[in-house]
Amino acid sequence: GQQVMQIPQYQHVQEGEDFTTYCNSSTTLSNIQWYKQRPGGHPVFLIQLVKSGEVKKQKRLTFQFGEAKKNSSLHITATQTTDVGTYFCADFNDYKLSFGAGTTVTVRA
Amino acid sequence: DARVTQTPRHKVTEMGQEVTMRCQPILGHNTVFWYRQTMMQGLELLAYFRNRAPLDDSGMPKDRFSAEMPDATLATLKIQPSEPRDSAVYFCASGLMGIGSPLHFGNGTRLTVT
Numbered sequence: 205g206q207q208v209m210q211i212p213q214y215q216h217v218q219e220g221e222d223f224t225t226y227c228n229s230s231t232t233l234s235n236i237q238w239y240k241q242r243p244g245g246h247p248v249f250l251i252q253l254v255k256s257g258e259v260k261k262q263k264r265l266t267f268q269f270g271e272a273k274k275n276s277s278l279h280i281t282a283t284q285t286t287d288v289g290t291y292f293c294a295d296f297n298d299y300k301l302s303f304g305a306g307t308t309v310t311v312r313a
Numbered sequence: 314d315a316r317v318t319q320t321p322r323h324k325v326t327e328m329g330q331e332v333t334m335r336c337q338p339i340l341g342h343n344t345v346f347w348y349r350q351t352m353m354q355g356l357e358l359l360a361y362f363r364n365r366a367p368l369d370d371s372g373m374p375k376d377r378f379s380a381e382m383p384d385a386t387l388a389t390l391k392i393q394p395s396e397p398r399d400s401a402v403y404f405c406a407s408g409l410m411g412i413g414s415p416l417h418f419g420n421g422t423r424l425t426v427t
Binding site: 237246248292301 | 346356363368420
């Protein structure tokens with residue numbers, strides 16, 4: 205089964221607003237990867253977090269790894285229509301990448 | 314731009330027929346993964362290979378599914394016989410060995426079994 209749990213499952217956002225999606229685990233994670241899948245597309249790698257408390261930014265996206273390495277978050281500021289899609293966190297464990305269920309984001313203009 | 318190539322993009326078949334999906338990983342990548350995506354189950358890991366050797370196929374129904382890498386440029390996923398519950402999008406992904414190496418996904422094969 206899935207080791208990582210993502211919340212919320214769906215996020216409906218007004219264009220221009222901020223939102224955060226979360227990835228939680230009951231066990232310590234070695235590292236976390238984030239992927240984005242556009243509707244009808246395939247998952248595309250966004251970023252990897254390895255260190256406790258690590259924060260990385262990609263333009264309007266901010267990724268964070270918890271201090272205990274049991275959770276991670278993705279925060280998007282000033283949401284745009286191009287942010288539509290499903291965001292997955294994935295746990296790289298035992299050389300396998302196991303995906304969470306994803307947060308599906310829709311944007312209303 | 315190097316990319317993972319999957320064929321066919323779409324496949325519609327009748328229950329009981331054999332289905333073969335093919336994947337050409339990115340040249341130089343030594344790990345290959347097969348995932349199945351459905352609305353209900355999300356992205357499920359079916360099998361993965363390292364240096365062409367199967368390392369884990371515990372996610373795959375053994376009685377009807379088989380995965381192979383006959384050479385470094387080809388990975389196959391076969392379903393025989395297919396069933397309607399196999400309808401899903403099947404993704405192949407490749408990467409380099411090592412923690413944190415990102416996976417590169419193909420465009421997927423959308424399988425419909427009637």
